[in-house]
Amino acid sequence: MTKPASAASKESTWRNHLARQASSGKSIAAFCRDESLPEWSFYAWRARLNNRASKLAPTLEQVATPFIDLGVVKGHAIPTPAINPNVEVRIDLGGGMLLTITRS
Template sequence: MTTTTRVRRTRADWQAVISRAERSALSTAAFCAAEGISTASFYLWRRRLRGIAPSVAEPGRPPPEFLDLGLLSRPAKTDTASWDLELDLGDGVVLRLRRG
């Protein structure tokens, strides 16, 4: 069993991480994996540091039309994993994604 240690980074730490990522030739996902950070945290802090509002809509403002969740990695040829994802978006709208 592998356990991970959470590292608390300051705003300056995140700025340094994001600067390194921008100079890196790696994709965001590969860079985050090499740094041991989640892509969700990376994107959250990049938005914060750029002054972009978080994805939660503020009262009186429409919600964002698009939220980048990154790429879903393709399975290796020997990987037979399948998955089903269902998101209830409200008002009777359901998004279903399936890989099998």
């Protein structure tokens, strides 16, 4: 196994440990004791992976924030019969999440 693959394997293993501990309801000390893991390693890997995730997460300044003009809110303009007042906007947020905004 090459070094990068080994590092990726360790990272994957520790992500799995962190997820299992979080869902176990056990304290970190109890989880590490039950899994025969050094508690200091658990904390070190948690810090490493959290640090890596925060470096990859975009800041608000980096995120594009497009503006979608849905028109004037009902009651604040003279309605035009040719315009459909019902509007539905769907935005795919990724990861299986869909944001739906409806105005009628």
